[in-house]
Amino acid sequence: MTTVERIKIAKLIEAAFFVSDGPLSVKQLKTELLVNYQLNHQQIRDVIDELVIKYKNSGVNLVQVASGYRFETISELNEDLAFFVAKLTKEKTPKYSRALLETLALIAYKQPITRGEIEEIRGVAVSSYIMKTLLERNWVKVVGNKEVPGRPSLYATTKAFLDYFSLTSLSQLPELLPMADLGAIDRPLQALV
Structure with missing residues (x-):
């Protein structure tokens, strides 16, 4: 894979994480997003690892959860950030008994x-x-x-x-x-x- 292809693939994967409603797995990325590219799972994981590093010191982190990867507000300030970000959304956090x-x-x-x-x-x-x-x-x-x-x-x-x-x-x-x-x-x- 050339450097230009790698940059393009990284941008595609990054955009997919931003617009996705839920976590995305490596398998989903390979079969649904990157079908026109001859990439194996390790190559996709390598790109994801680069994105994890890219966002490490920003307001969001790319994190792995059970179903794949997703963006989250940074954990050190999660409550503070959540308070301000919640003002932008109309959805209220449910209260559980x-x-x-x-x-x-x-x-x-x-x-x-x-x-x-x-x-x-x-x-x-x-x-x-x-x-x-x-x-x-x-x-x-x-x-x-x-x-x-x-x-x-x-x-x-x-x-x-x-x-x-x-x-x-x-x-x-x-x-x-x-x-x-x-x-x-x-x-x-x-x-x-």
Whole structure:
């Protein structure tokens, strides 16, 4: 690949990340954007790595999440930048209840898990609204049924969950506090948001 071709490909990939509604994978870039170029996955990753470096000291970073790569505001100032950037958008950040966040955390840390197991750990019933919200957001999905009477659904997180929380894998979740420590905290669970 010549230098001119490499610059053109880098500009194409960069533009694709800017206009995309969600993360883009190397495979998507190869099959949907760069179909007229004879590039292998490593060559595309090399261009992405150059873009990561290019944006390292700017207001946005090119970051890898579970589904691919996307631009995000810089993490050191994320809250400050988010406040000002939010003024430009009409979409309001949704507020989630403590019950929803606790349910999501249990699914993330204990997956696959049944609704009954979540209720047993939390000590209260999980409302249908909470499960419906998590399923509609595509943060959780049914991955099977537990081999017990009634065959309850087993829930697990999705790539959309990882993408939303800027994770590439579940191994990046913060360390889970013992339940005794969680009871001492009298504030909403914010470890995942």
